[in-house]
Amino acid sequence: KAGVTQTPRYLIKTRGQQVTLSCSPISGHRSVSWYQQTPGQGLQFLFEYFSETQRNKGNFPGRFSGRQFSNSRSEMNVSTLELGDSALYLCASSLGGTGSMNTEAFFGQGTRLTVV
């Protein structure tokens, strides 16, 4: 079956702009999480969505937001971009649900965002 799909793969934006990234999870997966990866900070958790509700949020400013649609596809938005937002943004999907034993997360290839 198809894996996690993230679009676009690469993006260049200028400071002050906003950006929207998209993630399509594996079919049947209801949980989508977003991570930011930078050389200095490593992989950091942004937020997780399950059944269109944000279930958990990392320590990022309010400029970072997300949403999930009824088909489990998710988007994240970053407003008023700063140079420091340049990073690889990764999306992970999993079955979700507190009763699930299949808890491994499957990651997409990521979106490489460069802010200039």
Added chain:
Amino acid sequence: DAKTTQPTSMDCAEGRAANLPCNHSTISGNEYVYWYRQIHSQGPQYIIHGLKNNETNEMASLIITEDRKSSTLILPHATLRDTAVYYCIVRVPHSGSARQLTFGSGTQLTVLP
């Protein structure tokens, strides 16, 4: 989630077994050990997870000590394509915070020809 400690880097000869250690001395009874790896500029890839019994799948074996304070990921016949950063994560899979994964610095495994 419990904190983990991994060596910063390791080398392994191609075709030999790669043994990657992880210390998790503060692991609690309901926390599982997960391993992921990340090949350069790709998304992390799930490898294996376990609670207290040793586990094996087509990619690797996971050995967890009896006191569960440490574990070892074993790649039985390392290839050049196994060169990656390997992350050991301990967490409760069914917690309310569910899917948050806390990645440490991991171990950079370099498989040498």
